[in-house]
Amino acid sequence: MGMLSLVVAQFEGEPIVRWQWIVDHLDDVWSRGLQHVVLTGSSVTIGLAIAFPLAVLASRHRWTIPPVTWAIGILYTIPSFAFIFLLLPITGLSQTTVGIPLVAYSILILFRNTLAGLDSVEADVREAAIGMGLSRRQVLWRVEVPLAVPVIIAGVRIAIVSAIGLVTIAALIGRGGFGQFILLGLDTFFPTPLLLGVVLSVALAILADLLLLGLQRLVTPWSTPGGTRTVAT
Amino acid sequence: MEIITDGFSWLTDPANWSGSNGVPIRVWEHLQLSLIALTIATVIAVPLGLAIGHTGRGRFISVQVANIGRSVPSLAILGLVFLIAVERVPALAFGSLPTIVALAALGIPVILINTYVGIDQVDRETVEAARGMGMSGMQVLRRLEVPLATPLIMTGLRLAAVQIVATAGLAALIAGGGLGRYVIDGFYQRENDRMVAGAILIAAISVLTDLVFTLLARLAAPRLTSGSKGSGKIPA
Numbered sequence: 224m225g226m227l228s229l230v231v232a233q234f235e236g237e238p239i240v241r242w243q244w245i246v247d248h249l250d251d252v253w254s255r256g257l258q259h260v261v262l263t264g265s266s267v268t269i270g271l272a273i274a275f276p277l278a279v280l281a282s283r284h285r286w287t288i289p290p291v292t293w294a295i296g297i298l299y300t301i302p303s304f305a306f307i308f309l310l311l312p313i314t315g316l317s318q319t320t321v322g323i324p325l326v327a328y329s330i331l332i333l334f335r336n337t338l339a340g341l342d343s344v345e346a347d348v349r350e351a352a353i354g355m356g357l358s359r360r361q362v363l364w365r366v367e368v369p370l371a372v373p374v375i376i377a378g379v380r381i382a383i384v385s386a387i388g389l390v391t392i393a394a395l396i397g398r399g400g401f402g403q404f405i406l407l408g409l410d411t412f413f414p415t416p417l418l419l420g421v422v423l424s425v426a427l428a429i430l431a432d433l434l435l436l437g438l439q440r441l442v443t444p445w446s447t448p449g450g451t452r453t454v455a456t
Numbered sequence: 457m458e459i460i461t462d463g464f465s466w467l468t469d470p471a472n473w474s475g476s477n478g479v480p481i482r483v484w485e486h487l488q489l490s491l492i493a494l495t496i497a498t499v500i501a502v503p504l505g506l507a508i509g510h511t512g513r514g515r516f517i518s519v520q521v522a523n524i525g526r527s528v529p530s531l532a533i534l535g536l537v538f539l540i541a542v543e544r545v546p547a548l549a550f551g552s553l554p555t556i557v558a559l560a561a562l563g564i565p566v567i568l569i570n571t572y573v574g575i576d577q578v579d580r581e582t583v584e585a586a587r588g589m590g591m592s593g594m595q596v597l598r599r600l601e602v603p604l605a606t607p608l609i610m611t612g613l614r615l616a617a618v619q620i621v622a623t624a625g626l627a628a629l630i631a632g633g634g635l636g637r638y639v640i641d642g643f644y645q646r647e648n649d650r651m652v653a654g655a656i657l658i659a660a661i662s663v664l665t666d667l668v669f670t671l672l673a674r675l676a677a678p679r680l681t682s683g684s685k686g687s688g689k690i691p692a
Contacts, residue, residue, distance in 0.1 A: 239539075239543070300618070300659075300662060300663050300666055301659045301662070302621075302622030302623070302625070302658055302659060302662050303622070304622065304623065304625045304626065304636070304639070304655075304658060305622070305625070305639070305654075305655040305656070305658040305659040305662070306655075306659075308639050308642075308643065308651050308652065308654070308655040309460070309652060309655045309656070309659070311643070311648075311651070312459035312648045312651075312652060313457075313459065384526075384527040387527075387529065388527070388528070388529035388530060388531075388532075389529075390529075391529040391530075391531040391532060392529075392530070392531055392626075394531065395640075395643065399531075402529065402531050402532075405531050405532060405535040406531075406629070408535065408539075409535060409538065409629055409630060414539055414542075417535050417538075417539055418535075418536075418539060420532070420535060421532045421535045421536045421539075424529045424531070424532045425528050425529065425532050428527040428528060428529060429524055429527060429528075431527075432523070432524070432527045
């Protein structure tokens with residue numbers, strides 16, 4: 224392990240943070256941050272665009288629930304690390320290679336939550352709306368969806384936070400947002416970018432989590448602290 | 457799609473099944489890393505979750521901390537643990553130790569939250585009744601709360617196990633072993649078949665982990681819920 228002592232020596236002479244390096248790389252920080260946010264945001268948006276109609280369909284035609292859940296469930300069990308490298312030979316070092324797993328994971332989370340949200344609407348409420356002469360479409364958009372919004376937002380929150388974590392893994396193919404700094408630090412045995420990447424990616428995840436929690440509280444002022452995210456099943 | 461079949465032909469080549477870089481060794485390393493990490497996470501998170509659920513003390517803070525912990529990216533945990541290891545115990549910084557610590561840290565939040573919620577959701581009146589029958593706090597925990605919380609605790613263990621097995625591939629980034637070796641080495645050396653084979657193995661082993669823990673959960677389920685549909689409902 225000659226390499227080991229060399230590497231350790233390299234680390235030993237090195238301060239934990241070289242502030243000058245960070246100042247010199249603010250451009251990178253900005254562009255990687257943008258990459259992280261755009262990848263996360265677009266994947267979850269596409270995921271919602273697919274999951275929402277699927278959930279509406281499933282709430283109307285219950286028999287579709289098991290096959291749909293089963294199909295997305297299979298995709299969900301493929302670890303992101305493996306998923307990215309399975310796609311790599313097909314889609315190359317592109318945005319798509321990261322996007323497909325991210326969208327797939329978002330779909331499952333958002334499908335479950337949207338369906339749970341729609342299901343949480345009481346039958347009495349639905350019947351009252353129909354009794355007032357609302358069409359099926361109106362019942363959906365004016366009654367069911369607004370009532371389901373809190374649970375849907377809870378799903379968006381989980382989807383976004385997990386997507387932020389998954390993007391960092393994509394650093395291996397150069398699409399990792401803040402994760403790129405972590406990988407650079409690991410590859411070059413340079414603590415500054417390593418720590419920078421850790422701090423920024425954690426901060427982004429926590430910030431997104433808190434912002435969406437705030438939004439969740441805003442639309443459901445009656446809910447108790449602790450929220451809907453307590454149990455994972 | 458051809459590349460996927462290339463991955464499978466790599467897997468069926470006997471040459472890849474022998475030696476220190478052979479499939480059996482790498483699978484064993486992967487499982488070993490994961491199992492040690494899961495054990496550490498369980499030993500820390502289950503008693504803590506039981507204590508919080510049983511006493512109700514410190515639940516707000518621990519649930520918040522666990523929720524935040526769950527949002528921390530796995531690569532960030534690995535990077536941070538590695539950095540600390542290099543600074544504090546440089547001799548152990550490369551290889552298994554940082555990976556095991558990072559993987560254990562990754563598994564703790566979900567086990568902790570599910571254990572806590574499992575205990576917390578036990579009907580208070582049932583607990584009161586048990587108390588009224590003269591059970592001590594420990595007896596209530598052991599004979600009532602833990603059995604009733606078992607399904608949720610097992611769910612926590614399953615989720616943690618799958619997450620740990622799925623993430624253990626990252627060990628290869630800091631010179632560790634396991635199946636991530638094939639993926640990372642295959643990637644950097646442009647051997648797509650090896651890379652894909654590694655990814656297939658990691659995916660397969662994650663799915664198997666999920667199945668094994670689903671089965672374990674079924675075996676561990678308390679009598680009163682097994683067999684009845686809609687299990688998990690607590691008879692009040």
